Amino acid sequence: MTTEATRPATEATPPSTSGSPTVRRLWTRTRGVALAVVLLLAAAVTIALIRSDSRHGNLDPRSVDPRGSRAVAELLADRGVSTRVVTTLDEARAAAGPDTTLLVAVPDLLTATQQNRLHSATAATGGRTVLVAAGSPSVERLAPGVTADPATSLESTLTPDCDLPAARRAGTADTGGIRYSTTHLDADRCYPSARLATLVRVPHPTGNGDTVVLGAPDILLNEHLDEHGNASLALQLLGSRAHLVWYLPSLSDTSAAPEDDKSLLDLLPSGWLWGSLQLFIAAALAALWRARRLGPLVPERLPVAIRASETVEGRARLYRKANARDRAAAALRSTTRTRLAPLAGVSPAQAHTPEALLPALSSHLRGDGRALHSLLFGPPPDDDTALTALADQLDALEREVRRP
Numbered sequence: 528m529t530t531e532a533t534r535p536a537t538e539a540t541p542p543s544t545s546g547s548p549t550v551r552r553l554w555t556r557t558r559g560v561a562l563a564v565v566l567l568l569a570a571a572v573t574i575a576l577i578r579s580d581s582r583h584g585n586l587d588p589r590s591v592d593p594r595g596s597r598a599v600a601e602l603l604a605d606r607g608v609s610t611r612v613v614t615t616l617d618e619a620r621a622a623a624g625p626d627t628t629l630l631v632a633v634p635d636l637l638t639a640t641q642q643n644r645l646h647s648a649t650a651a652t653g654g655r656t657v658l659v660a661a662g663s664p665s666v667e668r669l670a671p672g673v674t675a676d677p678a679t680s681l682e683s684t685l686t687p688d689c690d691l692p693a694a695r696r697a698g699t700a701d702t703g704g705i706r707y708s709t710t711h712l713d714a715d716r717c718y719p720s721a722r723l724a725t726l727v728r729v730p731h732p733t734g735n736g737d738t739v740v741l742g743a744p745d746i747l748l749n750e751h752l753d754e755h756g757n758a759s760l761a762l763q764l765l766g767s768r769a770h771l772v773w774y775l776p777s778l779s780d781t782s783a784a785p786e787d788d789k790s791l792l793d794l795l796p797s798g799w800l801w802g803s804l805q806l807f808i809a810a811a812l813a814a815l816w817r818a819r820r821l822g823p824l825v826p827e828r829l830p831v832a833i834r835a836s837e838t839v840e841g842r843a844r845l846y847r848k849a850n851a852r853d854r855a856a857a858a859l860r861s862t863t864r865t866r867l868a869p870l871a872g873v874s875p876a877q878a879h880t881p882e883a884l885l886p887a888l889s890s891h892l893r894g895d896g897r898a899l900h901s902l903l904f905g906p907p908p909d910d911d912t913a914l915t916a917l918a919d920q921l922d923a924l925e926r927e928v929r930r931p
Contacts, residue, residue, distance in 0.1 A: 586632040586633070586775070587612070587773075588600035588773050589612060590749075592749065593750035594750070595749050596749065596773075599762070600771075600773075602762055603762065603766050606766055608769060608770070609771065610773055611772050613773070615780045615782065616637070616645060616782040617782060618774075619645060619772065620644065620649075622772040623648050623649045623652045623656075624652055625653035625654050625734070625735070626654065626769045627654045627768055628655045628656075628766075628767060628771045629654060629656045629774060630657040630772070630774060631659065631661075631776070632659055632774060632775050633659070634659070634666070634776075635661065635662050637665065641782055642669050646669050651731070652736055653731075653735050653736040654768060655738070655764075655767055655768060656669070656670075656737075656739070657739045658738065658741065659741050660744055661740055663675040669738070670727075672714075673709045673711075674707065676705070679742075680705075680720035680721070680725055680742065681721075683703035683704075683743065684701050684755055685699065685718040685719070686698070686718065687717050687718055688718070689717035689718075691715040691728060693760060693763035694717040694718065694760065698756040700718065700756045700757050700759075702718040702726050702743055702745070703720055703743055704744075705725070706721070706725055707724055707740055708724075709724075709727055711730075714728060745757065746758075746761045843855070852909075852911070852913075852914050856908055860904070860917075860921065864879055864884060865878050867928055868884060871887035871888050873887050881903075884903070
């Protein structure tokens with residue numbers, strides 16, 4: 528009985544029923560996690576290999592990738608037009624002039640302040656400004672009077688259908704993309720799609736300068752330059768001046784710093800904020816609904832059968848590790864009193880009351896009542912030897928009471 532719970536505490540080596548984890552058990556428990564980690568690493572390596580040859584330098588005149596623009600830059604160089612790449616607003620504003628074409632590759636990357644500063648620097652220079660796929664509201668700041676339509680063109684290859692000489696000479700071209708409308712009466716509206724132009728040229732009120740808004744970048748890309756009249760249109764739009772400044776807006780441009788002082792919530796669209804609020808409310812309602820359905824605990828069978836001896840041995844090791852001889856002795860005495868009370872005719876409620884249990888046991892035994900009190904209700908043992916002796920004495924007491 529209880530003697531088995533105390534003997535392991537005095538042994539120097541753990542018994543054979545120890546629950547200590549082995550290498551095989553550790554592998555069985557962790558193989559699922561290890562397999563998941565291996566799969567994640569394999570997927571990461573595969574994605575890295577696939578994307579290792581991904582395109583880079585979109586609309587960059589130095590790039591030979593399909594989405595680059597090296598080909599048009601080489602053709603312009605053969606015609607004596609120099610191409611210079613700039614990445615900051617200050618460089619773009621300083622380069623603007625009457626003999627310069629300023630191409631803004633991605634106008635939507637510019638902040639509102641940058642767009643206003645760029646327009647003020649190019650409006651009266653007499654040069655040409657080409658905006659590639661400018662959306663709203665960037666086109667409204669860089670080319671006042673021009674508005675981008677929300678619906679894009681359904682076709683990519685369109686016919687000129689305008690009087691602009693460059694467009695008429697080029698013929699059909701891949702300009703289909705963003706569509707524009709303008710309030711300027713003297714503007715050229717070319718390559719229409721559903722009555723809205725995909726190429727608009729707005730002359731400046733003063734001087735010989737103009738602004739060209741192009742709905743799609745396809746005519747500038749290496750992979751489409753040799754199709755239709757793309758090369759002709761690109762060369763005429765970008766080769767009208769001796770110098771071409773190719774502005775590739777950069778997110779690291781310091782001129783965008785004043786507007787970058789925004790919190791994360793300011794950068795999120797309002798739709799995301801309302802959607803997150805709705806999800807939060809739905810999660811709170813679901814938690815409240817499930818909390819009200821909590822019922823009594825449902826007992827479940829253990830997936831592994833554990834022998835009672837292993838439980839006893841494990842508990843004994845915990846007591847020994849903590850030097851909790853007082854707790855071990857209290858557990859042994861409490862269990863013994865609980866089993867002896869019915870044998871002595873005492874109710875379980877009074878099993879731990881000396882005044883009720885000891886007189887009833889004395890009538891079944893021959894011996895000193897004070898020794899019986901010390902055995903069942905005495906102080907905790909001082910060492911492991913005394914604890915083992917206490918367990919043996921309690922066993923002997925129970926056997927004597929049970930003896931007919």
